Amino acid sequence: MESGFSQALLAALTLQAGYNSALVAIGAGLLGAAAGAGGTFLFLRKRALVSDAVAHATLPGIGIAFIVMVMMGGDGRSLPGLLIGSALSATLGLLLVEWIARRTRLPEDAAIGAVLSVFFGFGIVLLTVIQTMSSGRQAGLESFLLGSTAGMLYSDAITIAVGGALSVGLVVLLRRPMTMVSFDPEWAAASGVNVRGVDLAIMGLVMAVTVIGLKIVGLILIVALLIIPPVTARFWTERTERVVWIAGALGGLAGYLGAALSASAPDLPTGPIIVLVSFTLFVASLLLAPVRGVAAALWRHRRFQLDVHRRQGLLALARGEPIFDRLTLKVLLREGLLRPDRVATPDGAARAAKVLRDEKRWDVARAVYRDETISGRYDGLTSIEAVLTRDEIADLDRRLGPPVPVASSEGAA
Amino acid sequence: MQQGEVRLATDGGRAMSPTVPVDSPFAVQEMTVSYGEKPVVFNVDFTAPPESMVAIVGPNGAGKSSLLKAALGIVPSISGRVTVFGEPLATARRRIAYVPQRASVDWDFPTRVIDVVLMGMYRELGLLKLVRRPHRERAMACLARVGMADFADRQIGQLSGGQQQRVFLARALAQGADLYLLDEPFAGVDAATEKAIIDVLKSLKAERKTVIAVHHDLATVADYFDHLLLINVRKIADGPVATTFTAQNLQATYGGRLATAHIDQLQLASG
Numbered sequence: 001m002e003s004g005f006s007q008a009l010l011a012a013l014t015l016q017a018g019y020n021s022a023l024v025a026i027g028a029g030l031l032g033a034a035a036g037a038g039g040t041f042l043f044l045r046k047r048a049l050v051s052d053a054v055a056h057a058t059l060p061g062i063g064i065a066f067i068v069m070v071m072m073g074g075d076g077r078s079l080p081g082l083l084i085g086s087a088l089s090a091t092l093g094l095l096l097v098e099w100i101a102r103r104t105r106l107p108e109d110a111a112i113g114a115v116l117s118v119f120f121g122f123g124i125v126l127l128t129v130i131q132t133m134s135s136g137r138q139a140g141l142e143s144f145l146l147g148s149t150a151g152m153l154y155s156d157a158i159t160i161a162v163g164g165a166l167s168v169g170l171v172v173l174l175r176r177p178m179t180m181v182s183f184d185p186e187w188a189a190a191s192g193v194n195v196r197g198v199d200l201a202i203m204g205l206v207m208a209v210t211v212i213g214l215k216i217v218g219l220i221l222i223v224a225l226l227i228i229p230p231v232t233a234r235f236w237t238e239r240t241e242r243v244v245w246i247a248g249a250l251g252g253l254a255g256y257l258g259a260a261l262s263a264s265a266p267d268l269p270t271g272p273i274i275v276l277v278s279f280t281l282f283v284a285s286l287l288l289a290p291v292r293g294v295a296a297a298l299w300r301h302r303r304f305q306l307d308v309h310r311r312q313g314l315l316a317l318a319r320g321e322p323i324f325d326r327l328t329l330k331v332l333l334r335e336g337l338l339r340p341d342r343v344a345t346p347d348g349a350a351r352a353a354k355v356l357r358d359e360k361r362w363d364v365a366r367a368v369y370r371d372e373t374i375s376g377r378y379d380g381l382t383s384i385e386a387v388l389t390r391d392e393i394a395d396l397d398r399r400l401g402p403p404v405p406v407a408s409s410e411g412a413a
Numbered sequence: 414m415q416q417g418e419v420r421l422a423t424d425g426g427r428a429m430s431p432t433v434p435v436d437s438p439f440a441v442q443e444m445t446v447s448y449g450e451k452p453v454v455f456n457v458d459f460t461a462p463p464e465s466m467v468a469i470v471g472p473n474g475a476g477k478s479s480l481l482k483a484a485l486g487i488v489p490s491i492s493g494r495v496t497v498f499g500e501p502l503a504t505a506r507r508r509i510a511y512v513p514q515r516a517s518v519d520w521d522f523p524t525r526v527i528d529v530v531l532m533g534m535y536r537e538l539g540l541l542k543l544v545r546r547p548h549r550e551r552a553m554a555c556l557a558r559v560g561m562a563d564f565a566d567r568q569i570g571q572l573s574g575g576q577q578q579r580v581f582l583a584r585a586l587a588q589g590a591d592l593y594l595l596d597e598p599f600a601g602v603d604a605a606t607e608k609a610i611i612d613v614l615k616s617l618k619a620e621r622k623t624v625i626a627v628h629h630d631l632a633t634v635a636d637y638f639d640h641l642l643l644i645n646v647r648k649i650a651d652g653p654v655a656t657t658f659t660a661q662n663l664q665a666t667y668g669g670r671l672a673t674a675h676i677d678q679l680q681l682a683s684g
Contacts, residue, residue, distance in 0.1 A: 176540060177535075179535075180532055184532075186487050186513045187511055187512075187513050189487045190486075190506075190511035192507075237523060238525060240528070
């Protein structure tokens with residue numbers, strides 16, 4: 001059973017698991033990449049939730065497009081027709097959110113909530129009505145809610161590939177205005193950028209990705225593909241363009257891997273599995289990313305705490321004060337600065353003397369350099385040599401007089 | 414007070430001549446800005462003299478920032494015309510650099526100091542032209558001018574408030590403009606930054622550029638600026654600092670909010 005699954009997974013990953021699986025894996029990979037790159041500026045513009053309204057607003061368009069196509073005597077399930085319908089109603093939903101937020105006193109999140117639920121509810125009503133219609137092979141429209149890959153066609157994969165490539169192309173073309181608007185919209189407007197136009201372009205990207213993703217992921221989960229990859233990418237870089245590329249790569253990886261996983265076992269839904277793979281990448285980044293990750297932050301905090309305790313312990317040694325704090329004692333003992341009988345080792349005594357000396361130097365420095373750019377850099381932990389030059393320290397020492405030694409185990413012995 | 418040089422706008426400024434000042438780097442006419450039905454800027458006329466350093470001064474909520482933002486089209490105005498170097502705003506944007514308030518952006522944004530300055534060149538780079546070495550060198554020169562060259566590779570969130578303000582100024586310098594509009598450039602910055610910024614602004618004036626700044630510190634008006642616009646929703650007075658920065662005008666601008674004792678300590682024009 002176990003080896004059966006891994007064999008199937010390997011086959012799916014190398015596109016050997018059958019024609020349909022290969023199409024789905026490639027399509028999902030492209031969709032993931034387009035969604036990740038296209039969602040980056042949505043995330044940076046802090047409008048992630050608008051995409052949820054846009055996605056839910058596609059549903060009535062799907063229903064209406066189906067009804068119209070059936071009434072015109074065509075195939076109600078023609079994918080291009082359904083996608084055009086979904087795009088039209090998503091546009092309407094988006095403009096409605098914009099209009100409410102702009103023209104009324106309602107905040108944008110209230111507008112999003114209202115539009116999202118009303119459009120989605122109306123869409124569900126339409127789907128129910130369609131179920132009672134006698135013609136048009138209505139079965140399967142509800143698969144746009146959560147996506148379905150069972151009947152994926154070559155032409156569907158082509159639609160996704162073309163739409164995805166156009167989306168990525170638009171991101172590359174508009175990366176500068178979108179960066180300006182996301183970082184500093186007022187300055188962008190003052191510099192002559194059409195902020196509203198750029199915002200609409202960002203939303204247009206979201207809509208394009210949503211529409212081409214309806215088939216595989218469905219309208220409820222597409223938001224995850226737009227938002228999770230950029231959020232994940234943010235853990236790994238401090239540069240906007242790299243967030244775009246990393247998000248695209250992570251989204252593509254999640255799409256491909258998720259599709260392969262769901263093809264490796266019966267009854268695993270593709271869309272939700274892709275979202276879970278994407279989420280796994282997010283959690284790994286959240287925990288392990290080098291600077292912004294949780295582990296790195298904890299480690300930095302711990303190191304800082306030990307620095308503080310070490311310094312306080314050494315100062316106490318230098319001043320001959322007793323040390324009670326357990327962590328302070330632990331640090332000094334473990335680093336060989338203190339003997340178990342609480343007498344300073346020679347090393348500890350030397351460093352204690354240095355800490356006390358630096359503390360006195362800083363007192364003088366604060367009086368000498370009234371300029372806060374120098375004295376403001378005193379934090380008690382950074383060594384004075386890192387802030388002041390050798391000559392400046394020598395000058396302070398002249399004013400201070402000779403250093404005072406600290407008693408150590410050798411002195412006591 | 415030399416009444417000849419000070420135009421007191423007693424009736425909301427309507428008495429001003431409506432002709433477009435061709436030689437002025439920055440002129441607004443009949444500017445009114447309103448959020449809802451309460452005007453925050455009402456019927457303000459102002460013409461900045463060429464190559465001047467102008468302070469826009471007034472109490473909190475007097476519409477100083479709104480006047481600048483409306484003049485730049487960042488917020489909509491109810492009425493008003495803006496002329497920059499004799500041209501309408503749309504064609505003159507390339508000659509303008511704006512420095513917004515620090516609080517207006519998200520400092521956790523994924524961008525480094527050098528990237529922010531390079532953004533100042535996006536207008537000339539267009540959509541596709543790649544950032545090359547000369548651009549980077551120019552961006553570094555702008556950073557050096559505000560004393561921030563050592564911080565080029567830092568993420569912007571790691572900077573202090575004053576350093577962030579200097580990076581904003583460097584971005585404006587990278588725009589290579591002739592008119593600099595600054596919104597409270599000295600708000601909440603350290604002494605070293607204030608010095609660095611005013612040095613740059615004075616050097617811009619020496620290069621025959623025009624600098625207009627919303628300013629809140631009355632104690633430094635006379636040291637930093639040579640021209641003054643006093644507003645409190647309406648224009649109270651404008652003209653050279655030497656003749657306009659008077660106790661009488663300040664009293665008219667701030668009303669009871671400015672203690673007489675405080676006014677006495679200021680370096681005022683003889684009036």
